[in-house]
Amino acid sequence: MQERPYENEDLLQTLVERHPELLAGDQMNPASPRRWLLISREMAVPDETDGSARWSIDHLFVDQDAIPTLVEVKRSSDTRIRREVVGQMLDYAANGVVYWPAKMMRSQFDGVCRSRNEEPGEVLSHFLGQDGNGDQDAFWEAVDSNLRSGRIRLVFLADQIPTELQRVVEFLNEHMSRVDVIAVELKQFVGQGIQTLVPRLIGQTAAAKQKQEQAIRRKQILDKDTFLATLADGVDKETTDTARRVVDWMQQNTDALTFGTSSAIGSVKLNGKNVNPFLLYSNGMVEVSFGNIRGNSSFRDQGKRTELLEKLNLIMGIKIQQDRIEFFPKFPLSALQNEQALHQFFDVYRWTVDEIKKG
CATH class of the missing domain: 3.10.110 (Ubiquitin Conjugating Enzyme)
Structure with missing residues (x-):
């Protein structure tokens, strides 16, 4: 099989939307692999209360711990993947934590589900039920609490992560106590009619892993x-x-x-x-x-x-x-x-x- 670049960015975004496991949640946290609930693709980001969209983030997910996860997708051929994308992501994060009320995120999630002919309550119930916690109201309250406290995750995804971006991700991930900053390299291999996608997590230094392990210890499954x-x-x-x-x-x-x-x-x-x-x-x-x-x-x-x-x-x-x-x-x-x-x-x-x- 040979490595092949993606034809366009929209294809890469669609793959992430339909197969969020490509975000390498199992590599982010092997002890408790991250699972993803899609809130919206092209999620509007305002810069004032009740304002219209100034930007849009490629994907907004939340994981099973109600941590909002912003995902920005770029192909390596896009020169913005080196520096400009970092500034964009920080703009999205800084404004999203202030101007995204949980009720708006819930409404976006409901709309995504209905566009797929799915019942939002059933989708969320199944998602939460995997951890034995079916309290939907409490989940959205936790989403809101995490947003307001700035407890979020930023994910840069590309077919190739340049060295410049990797260094910035490592620096941010070590020095931002409430924010996890991750890069995911998603390569495509094609041959004999078969397509294989291989995600690889980049940017988790030893210090960042220690920070994550401390968070895991604070939240253990009970017996x-x-x-x-x-x-x-x-x-x-x-x-x-x-x-x-x-x-x-x-x-x-x-x-x-x-x-x-x-x-x-x-x-x-x-x-x-x-x-x-x-x-x-x-x-x-x-x-x-x-x-x-x-x-x-x-x-x-x-x-x-x-x-x-x-x-x-x-x-x-x-x-x-x-x-x-x-x-x-x-x-x-x-x-x-x-x-x-x-x-x-x-x-x-x-x-x-x-x-x-x-x-």
């Missing part, structure tokens, strides 16, 4: 013991005891008990997929994942989700509004401290599991 210990730090003993009983019930009555960075999930396996009806969070809240289970045939009908809502609302201390049956509402775990309430919840949970398996 049963560490989940309960984390929860116990923030709630009273009665709520901790209730949490232990709920987790034990999940372990005995669902197909799989898994943990995220802040949640316990009792999953129901159906046709090779996990359906997560309820999540228990380490802050002492219980999520009812209507937005997740509505993808199951049994709960696709609004009436069935309403039935679940009504069963839950019969439990004293739980009051979920009707308009939340498309989303991920929560109620306090402390509502289940009463023995009768806890057994009512287990009955509802068991009914939900049985209904999911019918689908």
Whole structure:
């Protein structure tokens, strides 16, 4: 196979849009490979509040930790890849963190999904579900928080990264504490009717890797013991005891008990997929994942989700509004401290599991 340049920049941009794994997320963080959710291609960047677009960034993604990731694509034949692209990217970043409200990013994401005939809630639920964290509202809040604090990632992608750009990337990556700056070289090899794309990460020095490892240590996947210990730090003993009983019930009555960075999930396996009806969070809240289970045939009908809502609302201390049956509402775990309430919840949970398996 022989290396071949890309015919044009639009082709390279389209490849990244359709196959974001080409951003080398596995090389950025081998312990926790980055996954990408496309917010928009040619994302408008204003330079004032409610202003029109002054620039546009080639791609805007967020990863599973809600970190906005700006991607600028250039071919090596474009002389701007050497210096000018750095100034462009810093303009985008400096203005994006100020003038991109999360609600606008959410609207852009919704538009991209609908242009592909996909349901935004289902796409995001699947994306978040891979880490066992299905709270969509909390995810967008985290996106907004990361933007406002300047916790972002800048990615320069080209078929060949020139030495001048590599040096700038390494310098920025070492000296910008909140911003990860990455270059990805994406070469194309063609031969005998086969196309192979080979991404290579450039610009991660030893100091930059140490910074990343420190961030990983701050956010570890929990297990049963560490989940309960984390929860116990923030709630009273009665709520901790209730949490232990709920987790034990999940372990005995669902197909799989898994943990995220802040949640316990009792999953129901159906046709090779996990359906997560309820999540228990380490802050002492219980999520009812209507937005997740509505993808199951049994709960696709609004009436069935309403039935679940009504069963839950019969439990004293739980009051979920009707308009939340498309989303991920929560109620306090402390509502289940009463023995009768806890057994009512287990009955509802068991009914939900049985209904999911019918689908």
